[in-house]
Amino acid sequence: MAESNQDKNQDGQELQRADEVVAKLPRDQLKSLFYLLNGKPDSRIKVFSRPVYLNKEDISELNDCVTRKLKTHSVDSQITTMSVGYKGSEIQEFGTWHEFEQHPWNEPECIEEIVIKWDFMVRLDQYELPQRHTLLVRISSDMKPGKFLQLIASGNSDDFEQIDVLTSPAFCRVDFINAQISKELINVVADWYEGRKQPALIPDFYYWFKRKRQRIAEALHHSIPFMFALLWMSFFYWMDSNIYDNEVDLRISAVWIFFGLYALAPMHKIGHMLASKVFGKLEKLEGSKVVFEFTSGDKKKIAEITDTNRQRGRKFLKASAWALFLNIVAGLIAAYLFVNS
DSSP, X not given: OHHHHHHHHHHHHHHXXXXXXXXXXXXXXXXXXXXXXXXXXXXXXXXXXXXXXXXXXXXXXXXXXXXXXXTTSOEEEEXXXXXXXXXXXXXEEESSHHHHHHOOOOOSXXXXXXXXXXXXXXXXXXXXXXXXXXXXXXXXXXXXXXXXXXXXXXXXXXXXXXXXXXXXXXXXXXXXXXXXXXXXXXXXHHHHHHTSOOOOSSOHHHHHHHHTHHHHXXXXXXXHHHHHHHHHHHHHHHHHHHTSTTOOOHHHHHXXXXXXXXXXXXXXXXXXXXXXXXXXXXXXXXXXXXXXXXXXXXXXXXXXXXXXXXXXXXXXXXXXXXXHHHHHHHHHHHHHHHHTO
16 A cells, blocks of 8 residues: 555656656747647648639649749758549549659549648757648639538538638648748749739630629610610600690690600610620629649630630620610610701
8 A cells, every 4th residue: 555655656756847847848849849749830821812724834833933942941851742633522642743743634524623732841950850841732613512511510610710711712821830931932832823824714805894794784774764765755856846846735745754654664674684684694604713724624624614605705795786786776766856856
């Protein structure tokens, strides 16, 4: 019994001495030790919102930029891995960068997401052991519904804070011990991203109209009843001066006004129908914030979307031309009647 109590006292003294040693460690060394044991560094994230067009050469250029930057530091070891998500749920992983470079990209599937991770050990003056740092770049055409439902089902507030990041076209995250390295890497990725082309699935001419589709539809909607009212008023002036010698009867005026007001309702419907048609054609012009051109399926998809957008653009021009024709005809007739009143 006495030996048992003695063992407990020794254990307690050892724990107390361990706590004292930990308490005397500097904060940076304690953080480094915790990271080596648990793999949880500080993190820095940058989100990119600009639309981007990417092919294999763009990704290779990113890797070259990151590799050159890492060479300016004392990197002991480095490994670059990559995963490619295809439409649906298929994911292809590349364990080394060489595997990615040698891949033929003949798949008929379309790429929806690319995730690249650089994992490296850096020697820092204040630490005896190399410190692990990671850089992750994710580029995605869209957030998959399954992932969104997973976030909702989790009910974790931290997960909901990540929605803005996950729904963005791209983001990069650095897990680091040395803050200067993290800033440099994020700047490298940001400079690379800003140098990429933007998608051109929608021709510039139609894209301008698509951006202003709401105003265009509203203008067309109200132009039809307006031109009708102008034509109706001009015809009344012409009738008054040419038929009734400027002495039109009050009863005729009342009947004319009544039918004019009554006819405004169907004119509004016609205007709404034409405006909805024009708005719908512009709305269906398909674009994407992220466009990949890697696989055979990607190239086919780009060609199909571009061709479809041209067809929809021509339909938009036809619908707009019809509405414009009606307004011009009504305007010319109204001008003739008013001048000859």
